[in-house]
Amino acid sequence: MKIKDIMSRDIVTCTPTDLISEIAQSMRALDIGCMPVVEGSRVIGMITDRDIVTRSVAKNGKRHVKDVMSDEVISVGPESTSQEAAEIMAQHRIRRLPVIKNDQLVGFVALADLSVPSETAHEASQALHEISEPRHL
Template sequence: MKTVKDIMETEIVTVTLKDNIYEIALKMKQHDIGFIPVVEGKQLVGVVTDRDLVVRGYAEKHSGSTEVKEVMSDQIVISVPPTMTVDEAAKLMAKNQIRRLPVVENNQLIGVVAIGDLAVNSKLEEEAGHALSEISEKHKQTIGVN
């Protein structure tokens, strides 16, 4: 059975607590991504999504020089070990309505697995489709769409 390590992305764009939200937005634009782990050294301390920038940053009228810690998710970051099976990761994503999982080993960020990574391998398409359906369905319920 495939593990997260088999499919994770290892070339990760990261930021530190010294960065600000403008720098995060710029990195997201440059790399065409919507998710950036926040690290101290190689230790994962939080994540920032494009939604975090909008909801906790710009919508709250924070300037571009606002510190990362003002917008990052740090208390609810779910990470997984590289030995977790892809099936377990898909179920975890569906259960928690998340599309990306930081992969941590020995307290260090070593990769990120995204819902799209699950879909790349044809054997995993069903698992990825199920996880995405679960995420989408829970999101619709949250915002009141039938």
């Protein structure tokens, strides 16, 4: 199954200069765990609820998204398959991916999106298993 067939097209984004407190409130209100960080229409990073806790709250309250966001953007294209997305999620131990086409954010796919269609349930199950495996340092 293609990502374009299961991705969410309603995407909430933020900018590097947004205040962490406002982003946290938006995440809570929308019941989401991460947001793409954009400059113009280009995705330059991701911010997660975990980033806010570990890089802001736990480190004396950094104030702006740019101070706590992850600047490595791991993404898929709309023509990627659910299997490819599941493998990327498992490899990078992440549960959500921005969908990017021609440097433009066109969607968002979450592990939960992969588990809904019966054809992709196995891929989602495998990705969740690999994401949840304890890391041995």
